[in-house]
Amino acid sequence: MNPMIDDETLDRQLREAAPYIDDEGFTARVMATLPAAQREPRWLRAMVLLGLAILGSGIAYVLSGGFIREGVIQLSNFPIWLLLVFAFGCGLVVGAFAVIFAIRKTPEVRDLTRLEF
Amino acid sequence: MELTDADLIARVLANDDQHAFGELVRRHQSSVRGLLRQLTRTDIALADDLAQETFLRAYKSIRSFRGEARFSTWLYRIAYNCFREDARKRKELVGVDEAQLQAEHDPQTVDPGLRHDLMHALNLLPLNERTAVVLCCQNGLSHDEAARVLDIPLGTVKTNILRGREKLKRTLAA
Numbered sequence: 001m002n003p004m005i006d007d008e009t010l011d012r013q014l015r016e017a018a019p020y021i022d023d024e025g026f027t028a029r030v031m032a033t034l035p036a037a038q039r040e041p042r043w044l045r046a047m048v049l050l051g052l053a054i055l056g057s058g059i060a061y062v063l064s065g066g067f068i069r070e071g072v073i074q075l076s077n078f079p080i081w082l083l084l085v086f087a088f089g090c091g092l093v094v095g096a097f098a099v100i101f102a103i104r105k106t107p108e109v110r111d112l113t114r115l116e117f
Numbered sequence: 118m119e120l121t122d123a124d125l126i127a128r129v130l131a132n133d134d135q136h137a138f139g140e141l142v143r144r145h146q147s148s149v150r151g152l153l154r155q156l157t158r159t160d161i162a163l164a165d166d167l168a169q170e171t172f173l174r175a176y177k178s179i180r181s182f183r184g185e186a187r188f189s190t191w192l193y194r195i196a197y198n199c200f201r202e203d204a205r206k207r208k209e210l211v212g213v214d215e216a217q218l219q220a221e222h223d224p225q226t227v228d229p230g231l232r233h234d235l236m237h238a239l240n241l242l243p244l245n246e247r248t249a250v251v252l253c254c255q256n257g258l259s260h261d262e263a264a265r266v267l268d269i270p271l272g273t274v275k276t277n278i279l280r281g282r283e284k285l286k287r288t289l290a291a
Contacts, residue, residue, distance in 0.1 A: 010285060010289075011255075013231065014235060014254045015257070017231070020147050021147040021150045022147075026142075026150070026165065026169075027146060030169055030172045030173065031139050031142070034135060035177070
């Protein structure tokens with residue numbers, strides 16, 4: 001009867017006993033089973049998004065019953081510095097949303113900041 | 118400079134780059150096939166079929182990989198699910214077969230006799246203990262990662278490892 005070994009030795013022996021399995025064509029077999037890459041062209045996606053944005057804006061304008069037109073006329077009477085501040089504020093808001101979205105989509109940054117989303 | 122798993126995954130996501138996915142398969146095929154061989158009690162043909170299914174599923178659902186765990190952990194989870202579904206179909210979740218070990222890839226660091234004894238002892242463990250021991254002790258997953266792979270409570274993983282280790286030690290000492 002052999003003496004009982006400790007946990008560390010057992011784990012080491014288990015790791016060393018696990019053989020590296022040679023590929024021997026395995027990757028090629030997997031690649032042969034993958035579905036063909038199907039992806040719509042980027043320009044098509046961009047055109048669809050642009051078209052939807054224009055359509056949505058048009059519908060909103062028609063449904064507003066002149067509200068937007070009056071708003072634009074009023075806005076044009078504002079001093080230029082106020083319009084610049086307004087544009088800058090809009091840019092900040094959109095930029096802030098873009099940064100939040102980018103962090104949510106980037107695991108490295110998320111880990112770095114240790115934020116839970 | 119060698120690309121990381123995250124770089125390769127990003128390429129697959131951005132451009133549907135199958136070459137990048139191929140590199141991921143090459144990197145992880147050994148550990149995934151090794152895990153499945155342990156789960157199937159060294160039924161190499163079945164293990165390789167399940168490994169192939171694992172990578173196919175991984176490719177199809179790679180957009181659901183959120184990067185919260187290591188890519189290998191995510192693969193192990195898919196592999197374990199593939200194994201469970203197959204075992205359910207075959208109704209072979211219980212039962213003990215004699216290990217049929219392949220000696221041609223023996224690493225030089227371990228005495229072949231000891232390796233045979235280890236693998237034999239490992240194959241005598243119940244499935245839940247064997248899986249936990251293989252994931253944590255052999256493949257280096259943390260208890261938390263193993264709990265996520267197996268979709269069981271952390272305490273159960275710890276218990277399975279404790280029992281598995283004790284049984285392995287007793288078998289090896291006998």
